[in-house]
Amino acid sequence: MTEKLKKTYLTLLIPAIAAIVLAFGLRRMGFIFRDPNIPNAFVAPFVFVLSVFFALALPIFIRSLFAHTVRRLKSVPEEDLFRFERKLIFVSLLTPYLILPAYLLNFPDFYLIGTTLMALYAVYYFYPSTKRIQFERRVFRVH
Secondary structure: OHHHHHHHHHHHHHHHHHHHHHHHHHHHOOOOOOOOOOOOOOHHHHHHHHHHHHHHHHHHHHHHHHHHHOOOOOOEOHHHHHHHHHHHHHHHOOHHHHHHHHHHOOOOHHHHHHHHHHHHHHHHHOOOOHHHHHHHHHHOOEO
């Protein structure tokens, strides 16, 4: 199960990293220009709030909902835990993609750094390590 989750994780993360590196490289070479006149009064806070939503709020809600669903079961099937973990990975790894509009639209530093920190948190916390999966197996009593 851990290997399948790692494959899903990398499949979602590698394109985001490649797009960020490409955008950074294109800007450094002068192909993409920063337009300081783009109004970010609504867009920057919205993208930042979305990053917090996908990195923190939605995973907490999904975890709570799963825990509530399986609370009376003596044991949880491994397939259910796999689907739960996969859903968490899908949701949380949307956050790194939000760095692109923050970087390309020249967001103020607060929103760019905040979005980047949320993405780093999501990438770090939801990595399907063997230790984390074993912990989840114990918490949810997977047989």
